[in-house]
Amino acid sequence: MNAPGASAKALTTGPQPDARGYFGGEAGYGGRYIPETLMPACEELERAYLAAKNDPAFNRELETLFREYVGRPSPLTYAERMTKDCGGAKIYLKREDLNHTGAHKINNTLGQVLLAKRMGKPRIIAETGAGQHGVATATAAALFGLECTVYMGAEDVRRQALNVFRMELLGTKVVPVEAGQKTLKEAINEALRDWMASVRNTHYVIGSVMGPHPFPMLVRDFQSVIGREVKQQMKEKEGRLPDAVVACVGGGSNAMGIFHPFVEDKAVRLVGVEAAGEGVHTPRHSATISKGWDGILHGMKTVVLQDDDGQTAPVHSVSAGLDYPGVGPEHAWLNATKRAEYVSATDAEALDSFGYLARTEGIIPALESAHAVAYARKLAKQMKKDQLLVINVSGRGDKDCEEVRRLLKK
Amino acid sequence: MATTSRIASAFAALKEQKHAAFMPFFTVGDPDLAATEALVKEAAARGADLIELGVPFSDPIADGPTIQASYDRALRKGFKVAQVFELARKLRAGGLKIPLLCMVSESLVYKRGLDAFLKAAKEAGYDGLIVPDLPAGYEGDASARAAAAGLDLVFLCAPTTTPERRALIAERSSGFVYYVSVAGITGVRDTLPEDMAQNVKDLKARAKTPVCVGFGISRPEQAAAVARIADGAIVGSALVKLAAELAAKGTAKEELVKQVGAQIEALAKATHGA
Numbered sequence: 001m002n003a004p005g006a007s008a009k010a011l012t013t014g015p016q017p018d019a020r021g022y023f024g025g026e027a028g029y030g031g032r033y034i035p036e037t038l039m040p041a042c043e044e045l046e047r048a049y050l051a052a053k054n055d056p057a058f059n060r061e062l063e064t065l066f067r068e069y070v071g072r073p074s075p076l077t078y079a080e081r082m083t084k085d086c087g088g089a090k091i092y093l094k095r096e097d098l099n100h101t102g103a104h105k106i107n108n109t110l111g112q113v114l115l116a117k118r119m120g121k122p123r124i125i126a127e128t129g130a131g132q133h134g135v136a137t138a139t140a141a142a143l144f145g146l147e148c149t150v151y152m153g154a155e156d157v158r159r160q161a162l163n164v165f166r167m168e169l170l171g172t173k174v175v176p177v178e179a180g181q182k183t184l185k186e187a188i189n190e191a192l193r194d195w196m197a198s199v200r201n202t203h204y205v206i207g208s209v210m211g212p213h214p215f216p217m218l219v220r221d222f223q224s225v226i227g228r229e230v231k232q233q234m235k236e237k238e239g240r241l242p243d244a245v246v247a248c249v250g251g252g253s254n255a256m257g258i259f260h261p262f263v264e265d266k267a268v269r270l271v272g273v274e275a276a277g278e279g280v281h282t283p284r285h286s287a288t289i290s291k292g293w294d295g296i297l298h299g300m301k302t303v304v305l306q307d308d309d310g311q312t313a314p315v316h317s318v319s320a321g322l323d324y325p326g327v328g329p330e331h332a333w334l335n336a337t338k339r340a341e342y343v344s345a346t347d348a349e350a351l352d353s354f355g356y357l358a359r360t361e362g363i364i365p366a367l368e369s370a371h372a373v374a375y376a377r378k379l380a381k382q383m384k385k386d387q388l389l390v391i392n393v394s395g396r397g398d399k400d401c402e403e404v405r406r407l408l409k410k
Numbered sequence: 411m412a413t414t415s416r417i418a419s420a421f422a423a424l425k426e427q428k429h430a431a432f433m434p435f436f437t438v439g440d441p442d443l444a445a446t447e448a449l450v451k452e453a454a455a456r457g458a459d460l461i462e463l464g465v466p467f468s469d470p471i472a473d474g475p476t477i478q479a480s481y482d483r484a485l486r487k488g489f490k491v492a493q494v495f496e497l498a499r500k501l502r503a504g505g506l507k508i509p510l511l512c513m514v515s516e517s518l519v520y521k522r523g524l525d526a527f528l529k530a531a532k533e534a535g536y537d538g539l540i541v542p543d544l545p546a547g548y549e550g551d552a553s554a555r556a557a558a559a560g561l562d563l564v565f566l567c568a569p570t571t572t573p574e575r576r577a578l579i580a581e582r583s584s585g586f587v588y589y590v591s592v593a594g595i596t597g598v599r600d601t602l603p604e605d606m607a608q609n610v611k612d613l614k615a616r617a618k619t620p621v622c623v624g625f626g627i628s629r630p631e632q633a634a635a636v637a638r639i640a641d642g643a644i645v646g647s648a649l650v651k652l653a654a655e656l657a658a659k660g661t662a663k664e665e666l667v668k669q670v671g672a673q674i675e676a677l678a679k680a681t682h683g684a
Contacts, residue, residue: 020548033516033543035472037568037590039575179478185469192471199570296517297469309491310521312468
């Protein structure tokens with residue numbers, strides 16, 4: 001699609017964090033709130049990344065992998081029956097569900113594992129919630145023959161036994177984490193702890209646009225292939241930019257990936273959909289931007305769900321991939337500057353849209369993506385028929401079928 | 411600064427006696443608040459020169475499994491940050507003279523507001539803050555604001571720290587420099603790492619303040635080995651673990667304090683005698 005090296009230039013478009021990793025300056029979000037032990041690793045990673053992104057050979061290698069291993073570009077599918085049913089905007093689906101391993105996560109893990117190879121680090125670690133990022137990391141590690149360990153909350157290990165098996169099949173060691181709520185947050189703590197003891201030979205593949213600088217920037221850049229493709233595909237199909245782009249937000253990597261190339265196209269509405277769980281007026285949700293406050297978590301200043309002392313609050317969502325008490329700092333900044341808007345969808349709405357997209361378009365979306373579908377159905381109705389709406393279908397729903405079947409039986 | 415801080419005075423006095431400092435660490439509220447208060451008093455009576463108090467946090471990325479477990483226990487018992495200040499007030503009212511340092515995540519400091527946290531800590535009787543997730547060079551004007559509030563802000567240095575950052579840490583740290591002896595997390599380890607002596611020597615040559623070593627020290631002979639090359643030895647996980655094991659066995663508070671106290675005395679003697 002691009003001439004060799006062209007994406008290097010593309011990677012640098014759009015707003016960038018400052019030298020210390022803040023989006024919107026020191027009063028903004030991001031930064032590097034980490035133990036001294038990890039400082040050299042983050043500095044080394046930043047240097048390696050800045051060199052790599054300006055290196056045509058690195059970009060060519062990543063592009064080849066995207067094309068021949070992931071199956072990119074992923075299609076932009078016109079959702080004809082859904083469009084008719086909603087009766088408003090013309091709806092397109094960005095099909096990240098068709099990527100190898102079934103979600104957008106592979107875009108980031110291939111980029112980071114390529115970087116690890118460049119830095120000469122033979123060992124990879126990662127955290128995972130539902131297991132999608134773990135599987136994508138295990139896949140990239142297998143492809144390059146690197147040793148890989150994935151930390152996963154013991155509760156998630158139990159709920160996602162199939163993904164644990166997939167990772168093990170790919171040659172990865174899965175370590176259950178028993179602390180706290182035994183889910184994603186604890187897995188991140190444990191992965192960071194491993195990294196502190198192993199930093200000299202290990203790269204930590206963070207799974208979303210979060211953590212200390214430069215992770216939010218580099219994960220976003222690797223994921224921004226999604227938005228760049230949408231821009232080009234929309235131009236080919238409709239000859240113009242979309243009017244609205246809708247994506248689900250947990251940590252926020254699929255949303256950042258599709259938003260970023262549009263941030264400076266002010267006419268394009270960017271809508272992030274968080275998980276409202278059992279409702280944002282109950283304690284059981286993970287709608288961080290809607291209900292949280294400025295705070296510090298996992299190495300970044302961002303919006304977090306916490307109590308009045310600053311202790312992280314327990315969170316809930318039917319979808320394990322959105323079940324996180326923080327959010328990527330660039331989203332916090334896009335929200336503060338009102339460049340993007342953040343809304344939410346409940347467990348019930350997401351479950352309903354999970355079946356809706358299956359029946360209407362023959363596509364079973366991931367429960368995470370079903371949150372974006374749920375809100376897009378409302379938004380499309382309010383838009384005019386000549387307007388264009390893109391939903392990022394960030395992953396496929398096979399992984400969720402068993403859980404949804406269990407929930408629907410209740 | 412016009413007045414000498416309690417931390418600086420403590421190190422000056424130790425230097426005259428040609429002793430390294432011994433600094434135990436306790437988690438506030440573990441096994442419970444009354445026990446923490448009793449442990450601090452016992453430590454002071456048994457030869458501790460400074461005391462570090464850890465503030466329980468839900469997501470401590472700089473601490474090892476032992477300290478994290480102690481934070482979890484305290485939080486489950488309903489720990490609130492205000493108790494960290496109440497504890498110091500009580501200890502000072504009871505006549506405790508040695509320096510107290512508060513080890514706290516930036517997450518909790520930020521939530522309260524830096525100036526509000528500094529003011530509350532100073533008024534309560536703390537002498538310094540250690541904020542392990544606020545690395546040197548990323549602290550903004552926090553050091554200046556801490557100094558204005560009359561508190562030292564201690565920075566950490568790791569085995570992985572580059573020479574450039576080592577110089578920055580040596581320049582910016584006040585009170586002392588906290589050298590993390592293993593490139594990893596707090597915990598109980600069997601041996602001291604080989605690169606430690608060289609790194610501490612280099613740091614001492616650059617720093618204006620004393621250099622103390624912590625993380626991974628558990629036994630008196632390790633404390634003695636550290637005392638021969640550094641200005642102080644910090645022991646946390648080993649003591650927290652001992653107290654937790656005793657508490658889990660249902661040991662009465664007096665007996666628990668006595669037994670942890672005996673370990674502190676052995677560590678302090680080894681540190682001072684080196």
